[in-house]
Amino acid sequence: MPEYCTGVMALKPRPSKNDYYLNIALDVASRGTCLRRNYGAVIVKNDAIVSTGYTGAPRGLPNCCDLGFCDREEKGVPSGERYELCRSVHAEMNAIINAGRGKTLNAILYLSGYDVQTGKLIDAEPCFLCKRIILNAGIYKVICRNADGSSWGIIPEGHPTYDA
Numbered sequence: 001m002p003e004y005c006t007g008v009m010a011l012k013p014r015p016s017k018n019d020y021y022l023n024i025a026l027d028v029a030s031r032g033t034c035l036r037r038n039y040g041a042v043i044v045k046n047d048a049i050v051s052t053g054y055t056g057a058p059r060g061l062p063n064c065c066d067l068g069f070c071d072r073e074e075k076g077v078p079s080g081e082r083y084e085l086c087r088s089v090h091a092e093m094n095a096i097i098n099a100g101r102g103k104t105l106n107a108i109l110y111l112s113g114y115d116v117q118t119g120k121l122i123d124a125e126p127c128f129l130c131k132r133i134i135l136n137a138g139i140y141k142v143i144c145r146n147a148d149g150s151s152w153g154i155i156p157e158g159h160p161t162y163d164a
Contacts, residue, residue: 017047018110022145025112026121028052029091033063035070036079037122039091039113043099043139050103053094057087064088083127092130096137105138112145121147125154 015023025040032038032055043051057063064070064087072085083090089097092111096104111124124144126134134142143153 018151021110022112025110028054033065034088035064041091041095042110043095043107045107051095051099053091055088055091090130107139108141109139110143123147
């Protein structure tokens with residue numbers, strides 16, 4: 001019997017759809033290979049998962065966790081800057097590449113992440129380049145998890161944010 005069952009009819013509350021997919025994104029992030037921060041992305045279309053992606057080096061290349069160092073960290077680059085020096089492909093990019101455009105049109109992308117050193121949630125938001133790729137993929141909404149567990153959303157065309 002699942003751990004949320006304490007009796008025949010006693011269940012813990014079901015998570016919202018946003019929390020459900022954000023929790024899956026966090027599980028996907030656990031496959032990440034970055035030594036700083038790992039993110040997971042889940043693309044959902046018509047309430048079905050069509051793709052996932054996590055932070056990691058391009059296929060066939062060594063990962064930072066395998067090499068034991070981070071180029072950006074060794075150069076003193078602050079988090080969130082100079083992504084061109086990073087060997088990893090972002091979770092959002094990997095999910096889009098794995099899906100193909102036909103599956104991303106009018107889909108929702110869910111994004112969660114955590115700090116590798118502390119294991120704590122971090123505020124998730126696509127970087128500028130990922131936002132352009134998301135827009136080009138035809139994804140119409142992005143739902144992100146914050147460090148406090150709350151979520152928020154953006155519409156890639158630049159519309160204002162809304163409460164998820």
